[in-house]
Amino acid sequence: MPDTFDLTPEFARQADQQDPLQHFKQAFHFPRHQDRDVIYFCGNSLGLQPKNVAAAMQTELDTWRKMAVGGYFSGPNPWLYYQHYVQSSLVRLMGCHENEVTVMNTLTVNLHLLMLSFYRPTARRYKIIMEAGAFPSDQYAIETLVRHFNLDPTDAIIEINPREGEKTLRTDDIVQTIHNTGAELAMVLFGGIHYYTGQLLDLPAITAAAHAAGAVAGFDLAHVAGNVPMQLHTWGVDFAAWCSYKYLNAGPGAVGGAYIHEKHAQNIHTPRLGGWWGNDEKTRFKMEKGFIPKQDAGGWNISTAQVFNTVALKASLELFDEAGMDRLRTKSIRLTAYLEYLLHQLPQLNFEILTPADVNSRGAQLSLFFREKGKEIHQRMIDNGITVDYREPGVIRVAPAPLYCSFEDVYRFYTILRDHFN
Missing domain, CATH: 3.40.640.10 (Type I PLP-dependent aspartate aminotransferase-like (Major domain))
Structure with a gap:
């Protein structure tokens, strides 16, 4: 049965509270932007550094x-x-x-x-x-x-x-x-x-x-x-x-x-x-x-x-090993579906999601194809504390990795695009 989402911040907070993997977010180092962790949706390019690496x-x-x-x-x-x-x-x-x-x-x-x-x-x-x-x-x-x-x-x-x-x-x-x-x-x-x-x-x-x-x-x-x-x-x-x-x-x-x-x-x-x-x-x-x-x-x-x-x-x-790949996949499917739901609330951005809607035909990544100004929009995302990457022609790849990304990260991403990308 498909998940039901809504546009309230309370939904994201509750989803994180119910997430059995939410504590893994604290196991990674995040880059900072304006004294806050960036929204890091770029694990499809380079994953974050686990905090246990230094001791290892x-x-x-x-x-x-x-x-x-x-x-x-x-x-x-x-x-x-x-x-x-x-x-x-x-x-x-x-x-x-x-x-x-x-x-x-x-x-x-x-x-x-x-x-x-x-x-x-x-x-x-x-x-x-x-x-x-x-x-x-x-x-x-x-x-x-x-x-x-x-x-x-x-x-x-x-x-x-x-x-x-x-x-x-x-x-x-x-x-x-x-x-x-x-x-x-x-x-x-x-x-x-x-x-x-x-x-x-x-x-x-x-x-x-x-x-x-x-x-x-x-x-x-x-x-x-x-x-x-x-x-x-x-x-x-x-x-x-x-x-x-x-x-x-x-x-x-x-x-x-x-x-x-x-x-x-x-x-x-x-x-x-x-x-x-x-x-x-x-x-x-x-x-x-x-x-x-x-x-x-x-x-x-x-x-x-x-x-x-x-x-x-x-x-x-x-x-x-601690998280378990099956649990990570379960979270990933829901997290990416939530991202997709919120992106559909932003028709003013004029993009197309290239990635299949079928959850069995995708992983954590959604590829957003911008017919115009893709590079400019990507740079504006970076300037607003969002780390994603750009691939020619016109695609911004957005990948919320379930091991360290949260539902609140996805909601923050949505609100930044909603409020600053008219």
């Missing part, structure tokens, strides 16, 4: 200071195993087994590495399907991947556009394109949530269609991780990669995440580029010739664990 970072600094190289084997969190410390939390967020997930590198690096493992073009089966207007880094990664195999991107890459007059993709169109490509299709690579429109794609349906065509299903989950619960193993997704600095609040340049389905991860003959951190820890320091990867996602680790790029992720995931 100091722990590893102390280990380095006191033990130096001994920190790899001793101390509170021996560095030799650092990538393992976040696995169980990521299992709960991404819906996978512990042997299917790891952290390493950064998002686009991981996409390159995983696509090199799973894109095995032949004379007949070599095409890749993706969404038109994907995040540029994904476009560049796929373009250079096919060029690496001496293929023409205009022939090898199929981009799916929304229908004429529509702004988002239809699952039926994606599935039909996969079916039509058939035996020529090698791989699909979609963003799980489109960065511009905020549309959450139907990953199970896309994966099933790809497999029916004999192809591999991979996803960029940058805007999904920590935003929408996943069931990657159950859906049979072959591989996925994500960053940790958006909804996962791990800070700029934080370590990226990677998922490889266990049917591939347990097979040491699955192709990959190897490095010594992909060897089993028991044999790693024998320094022997011949790469034999671990029989899990860690077999894709190449270089020494990025300890200081993983510290903040480890600290942030402690909060996710």
